[in-house]
Amino acid sequence: MAKSEQKFHALCYIVTNYVQAGVEWMQVDLEADGASVEGLPRFQQGLFHARRLRQAGIGLTALAVTGWVLALFVALFAPVSIWPVVLINCSSALFVLVAGLQSAWWVADWRAQALEAPTVEAPVAEAGRYARFGQRLSDQIGAPVLWLCGWSLLALISILEFWNLGLPAAAVGQSASIGAALGLALAFGLLVFERRLAQQTPAQWPEASPVAQLCRVAIGCLLISSICLLFAGAESVWPLRLAVLIGLLPALVALEFLLRGVLSLFSPRQPRLEPRLMAQSFVAGLLRWPPQPLLALQHELHNRFGIDLRQIWAFTYMRRAFLPVLLVVLAIGWALTGVHEVPLHGRGIYERFGKPVEVFGPGLHAGLPWPLGRVLNVENGVVHELATSVSETAVPELASAEGPAPLIANRLWDASHVNDKSQVIASSSGDKQSFQIVNMDVRFVYRIGLTDQAALAATYHSADVPSLIRSTASRILVHEFASRTLDELLGEQRTSLADEIGRTVQADLNALDSGVEILATVVEAIHPPAGAANAYHGVQAAQIGAQALIARERGAASEQTNQALLQASTARDQAQATAREVNAGAQAANLRFVAEQKAYATAGRAFVLEQYLGQLSQGLAHAKLLILDHRLGADSAPTIDLRSFTLPADPSTPRKAVQ
Numbered sequence: 001m002a003k004s005e006q007k008f009h010a011l012c013y014i015v016t017n018y019v020q021a022g023v024e025w026m027q028v029d030l031e032a033d034g035a036s037v038e039g040l041p042r043f044q045q046g047l048f049h050a051r052r053l054r055q056a057g058i059g060l061t062a063l064a065v066t067g068w069v070l071a072l073f074v075a076l077f078a079p080v081s082i083w084p085v086v087l088i089n090c091s092s093a094l095f096v097l098v099a100g101l102q103s104a105w106w107v108a109d110w111r112a113q114a115l116e117a118p119t120v121e122a123p124v125a126e127a128g129r130y131a132r133f134g135q136r137l138s139d140q141i142g143a144p145v146l147w148l149c150g151w152s153l154l155a156l157i158s159i160l161e162f163w164n165l166g167l168p169a170a171a172v173g174q175s176a177s178i179g180a181a182l183g184l185a186l187a188f189g190l191l192v193f194e195r196r197l198a199q200q201t202p203a204q205w206p207e208a209s210p211v212a213q214l215c216r217v218a219i220g221c222l223l224i225s226s227i228c229l230l231f232a233g234a235e236s237v238w239p240l241r242l243a244v245l246i247g248l249l250p251a252l253v254a255l256e257f258l259l260r261g262v263l264s265l266f267s268p269r270q271p272r273l274e275p276r277l278m279a280q281s282f283v284a285g286l287l288r289w290p291p292q293p294l295l296a297l298q299h300e301l302h303n304r305f306g307i308d309l310r311q312i313w314a315f316t317y318m319r320r321a322f323l324p325v326l327l328v329v330l331a332i333g334w335a336l337t338g339v340h341e342v343p344l345h346g347r348g349i350y351e352r353f354g355k356p357v358e359v360f361g362p363g364l365h366a367g368l369p370w371p372l373g374r375v376l377n378v379e380n381g382v383v384h385e386l387a388t389s390v391s392e393t394a395v396p397e398l399a400s401a402e403g404p405a406p407l408i409a410n411r412l413w414d415a416s417h418v419n420d421k422s423q424v425i426a427s428s429s430g431d432k433q434s435f436q437i438v439n440m441d442v443r444f445v446y447r448i449g450l451t452d453q454a455a456l457a458a459t460y461h462s463a464d465v466p467s468l469i470r471s472t473a474s475r476i477l478v479h480e481f482a483s484r485t486l487d488e489l490l491g492e493q494r495t496s497l498a499d500e501i502g503r504t505v506q507a508d509l510n511a512l513d514s515g516v517e518i519l520a521t522v523v524e525a526i527h528p529p530a531g532a533a534n535a536y537h538g539v540q541a542a543q544i545g546a547q548a549l550i551a552r553e554r555g556a557a558s559e560q561t562n563q564a565l566l567q568a569s570t571a572r573d574q575a576q577a578t579a580r581e582v583n584a585g586a587q588a589a590n591l592r593f594v595a596e597q598k599a600y601a602t603a604g605r606a607f608v609l610e611q612y613l614g615q616l617s618q619g620l621a622h623a624k625l626l627i628l629d630h631r632l633g634a635d636s637a638p639t640i641d642l643r644s645f646t647l648p649a650d651p652s653t654p655r656k657a658v659q
């Protein structure tokens with residue numbers, strides 16, 4: 001335990017002395033007199049370097065801002081095109097480069113001012129509140145840190161805002177070639193600038209190498225974006241994906257700058273010491289040939305902590321054994337490509353030198369490694385449902401199991417469905433030849449045959465099994481529906497139609513040796529088109545109304561006929577009864593007349609008097625009589641009081657007889 005503590009203290013002492021030695025060297029270098037400072041090449045050329053960095057920074061800033069603003073305008077009119085992504089990625093790469101140039105300019109400007117004689121600061125007027133706050137913030141944090149974080153944050157937010165890996169392929173036209181040419185021209189200019197920076201030695205310009213690495217970031221973004229513009233088209237998707245993914249490079253550099261800016265806040269600011277370049281990027285340092293990702297880490301460990309990885313035997317052995325071990329691992333991996341795993345719900349067709357040899361079942365199987373042998377996956381009893389027509393514009397949304405039924409489940413005729421297909425059928429218009437259009441939803445439940453021959457046929461005889469079934473079913477449906485009317489399809493022939501279609505489609509698939517087995521044919525719906533549903537309902541209502549009107553008129557006619565027959569029968573019976581009565585009366589009168597003739601012939605005037613008295617008694621039976629008889633009183637003669645008979649006299653008024 002004591003030995004380990006002693007080793008730890010010794011290591012801390014060595015590291016502390018190493019750091020202090022570096023600080024003392026820097027202080028001596030910076031606190032020397034004017035003659036010693038003027039002898040350093042980087043101080044002598046500080047003003048020249050600052051002027052070049054300022055000119056390059058202003059020009060690149062103008063280009064970056066122009067591309068950034070142009071990307072915003074293009075995104076307003078074509079948000080799903082390749083242009084906004086390309087412009088924003090290139091502008092972000094230029095923003096990162098501008099951040100590096102400005103950070104290097106701060107260092108070069110400090111060196112240029114260090115050579116000048118110290119001047120007495122002139123008294124300045126009292127600044128405002130916001131000016132004092134900005135000056136205090138700049139003194140505590142530092143303007144280089146604020147500018148570096150600002151440029152990096154702008155680049156990072158721009159890339160994240162326009163990040164979209166789901167851009168659809170579209171034609172770009174002649175403008176893509178012009179944009180690619182401009183991008184290549186700008187990349188060539190940056191390449192010339194990078195080569196001039198790379199020629200500078202660390203003694204003359206220490207910041208030239210990090211800035212050159214940032215130039216490579218911008219050159220890479222411009223070059224790859226130009227290639228994407230040249231190969232972009234209506235059928236190419238990879239240029240869009242590559243144009244979006246290249247934005248990761250400036251985004252990582254900007255994120256690293258932000259991290260360096262935040263960590264620099266924890267280090268004290270010393271105005272008398274020569275500042276170091278903050279815009280140093282480990283990600284940009286990887287852009288070199290040959291790639292040496294561990295070289296920077298090795299140099300940092302050696303310079304900061306005194307650890308030399310080249311002196312460690314384990315790392316040396318790993319470096320020497322890396323290539324043989326890699327070859328052995330690659331050989332074993334290549335040999336393991338001959339081991340194939342077939343899932344439980346699948347089968348595999350094993351091809352040896354391109355020829356199918358065997359059908360593997362579920363499990364592990366060994367064969368020749370790729371590309372000498374390979375296994376093609378085939379389904380094993382998986383059941384599929386296929387609709388004869390699927391709309392590409394309307395995609396049904398999945399509904400929750402506990403929520404309400406989706407609108408696609410509505411089977412009313414006045415709603416269009418995703419899987420409905422229009423079909424021409426025969427028309428029932430009497431002896432006239434015509435046709436009708438209906439919408440139908442016919443589904444097939446199928447699977448790949450369970451035999452090995454069916455698996456081989458489905459793999460090698462059919463490029464697309466669903467398309468084959470759909471095209472075959474469409475041809476069969478045209479033939480089957482041509483001789484049927486809508487009333488027949490909606491009635492008793494619907495069940496038999498599904499069975500007949502299934503048998504016909506299966507027969508055609510067997511003739512093509514497709515290896516497909518039709519399990520069931522389901523006719524979900526057959527109805528007129530949604531646009532003609534109301535008209536069809538009106539036709540049906542008119543037909544029903546016409547039939548009801550005909551039945552009603554036939555009932556009224558039958559009622560009137562029966563009523564006329566009843567009246568005619570009543571009149572006929574009445575006439576017959578009247579005739580019988582008249583005939584009977586005539587016969588009775590005839591008999592009475594014959595009897596009276598016989599009685600008169602026998603009795604003579606006695607019969608006539610008897611008849612007279614009989615008729616008189618009948619006539620006087622209901623008459624009002626006034627009898628005058630002179631024998632009523634002997635003393636006075638019969639007297640009639642005529643006062644009651646004055647005109648106008650009412651014959652119905654009873655009259656009083658006065659003697």
